[in-house]
Amino acid sequence: MTHAPAPSGTRTRWRNWAGNQRATVEVVHPASAAEVADLLVTAAAAGRRVRPIGSGHSFSAIGRPEDLQLACGRLDAIGQVTPDGQVTVGAGTTLHRINAELLRSGWSLTNLGDIDRQAIAGALATGTHGTGARFGGLATQVRALELVTAAGEVLRCDADTHPDVFSAARVGLGALGVVTAVTLQAVPAFALRAVEGPGTLTAAIEGFEELMTSTDHVEFYWFPHTDATLLKCNTRVPLDQGLAPLPRWRAVWDDEILANGAFAGVVATGRRVPALIPPLARMSAKSLGTRSWTDHAHRVFVSRRRVRFLEMEYAVPRAEAPAVLAELRRVHEAGDWRAAFPVEVRLAAADDAPLSTASARDTAYIAAHVPAGTEPGSWFAALEAITGEVGGRPHWGKLHGLAAGALRARYPRFDEFVAVRDRLDPTGVLGNAYLDRVLGPVGSTGS
Structure with missing residues (x-):
């Protein structure tokens, strides 16, 4: 019989990527579903709470452990890609490793977010998405899951x-059980032709639908204190058309020196002297240039993020995005804001996962950021209030202030998810304060 590594009694300090979530807990590192099952059964019998964690990239307290942390890093096996493009990977396998392994076999994930350091199970649990009017988030690429319940039962779930359980667990918040393996549907490897350049928020608001559907994957960044945007348009192209990646020197200059190094300097200066943020934002906006290149899809989807930040992102009905952006600009201009980070805008197609932020509606995502170690204050509060007027849904892994009562009104299938949670974890072994807030305590009405 396989036994899980026993808690040592030694407590370890844990913090997330941004440093705003911290805890001192015991940590275990199971290497199989059987070890996870043994651990959960033992914890339940002792009245302990267990929280699984991947790479710790969430800003919200969704992954914050209160007693025992289950680290997924040893659950990192990658299987062979099947002839129809399916691959099964361990829960702790990072997206960047999955991308590299798939490419070696001639396959790609069809869409990605702009960070690839997350473990696959954590990325799914929080509803990670990319951009593209015709493309869903990461959950839409899942074809099967292996999930260990609080009672130690190993469920292998798919559409049949x-x-x-399968429907709910694709965006499961880590509330239904511990996901130990995921089967993903890949597509034949492809390239993206990337075109980046300056634009304006005025033009983006006035021609939002046309702009955001002009190529396969469109996003833009608005620089507060200006009307300027950085527009990114990516078009899917076959690999046999050839690659034309950025020269090494240009990639280093643009992505390391300017996007990370120089921007870090802007952020640091703004923190020391907030009054300089508006002129620095105008200076940054004027420095935007145009560039284009073609490379393997995952190398274009993903950006390096070396300047640490806190983020709030709300999903709104796609048709409401222009009005939300116009109102966000209005309150920004009317207030005494000091927003050093740009506001990010993306799209996703509707999907059918109960707690996906794009569940049953085509979606626009609007995200605000502040430097790590600072208080988001009224800037995040303004975004939350404006998006709330149109039924905005917060990204589960990013900061927000909503609780179960408000969330129930924004998710038609909310109670369906909670019923599955209550059945699979009737004593709340996998809970924490965040889940108690956003779903309601186990067995409650969730209000």
Whole structure:
């Protein structure tokens, strides 16, 4: 019989990537579903709470442990890609490793977010997405899951086997069980032709639908204190058309020296002298240039993020995005704001996962950021209030102030998810304060 590594009694300090979530907990590192099952059964019998964690990239307290942390890093096996493009990977496998392994076999994930350091299970649990009017988030690429319940049962779920669990667990918040393996549907490897350049928020608001559907994957960044945007338009192209990646010197200059090094200097200066943030933002906006290149898809989707920050992101009905952006600009201009980071705008197609932020509606995502170690204050509060007027749904892994009562009104299938949670974890072994807030305590009405 396989036994999970026993908690040592030694407590370890943990912090997330941004440093705003911290805890001192015991940590275990199971290497199989059987070890996870043994651990959960033992914890439940002792009345302990267990929280699984991947890479710790969430800004919200969704992954914050209160007693025992289950680290997924040893659950990192990658299987062979099947002839129809499916691959099964361990829960702790990082997206950047999955991308590299798939490419070696001639496959790609069809869409990605702009960070690839997350473990696959954590990325799914929080509803990670990329951009593209015709493309869903990461959950839409899942074809099966292996999930260990609080009772130690190992469920292998897909659309036909335990379909209610499969449906909910694609964006499961880590509340239904510990995901130990994921089967993803890949597509034949492809390239992206990237075109980046300056634009304006005025033009983006006035021609939002046309702009955001002009190529396969469109996003833009608005620089507060200006009307300037950085527009990114990516078009899917076959690999046999050839690659034309950025020269090494240009990639280093643009992405390391300017996007990370110089921007870090702007952020640091703004923190020391907030009054300089508006002129620095105008200076940054004027420095935007145009560039284009073609490379393997995951190398274009993903950006390096070396300047640490806190983020709030709300998903709104796509048709409401222009009005939300116009109102966000209005309150920004009317207030005494000091926003050093740009506001990011993306799209996603509707999907059918109960707690996906794009569940049953085509979606626009609007994200605000502040430097790590600072208080978001009224800037995040303004975004939350404006998006709330149109039924905005917060990204589960990013900062927000909503609780179960408000979230129930924004998710038609909220109670369906909570019912699955209550059935699979009736004593709240996998809970924490965040889940108690956003879902309601186990067995409650969730209000």
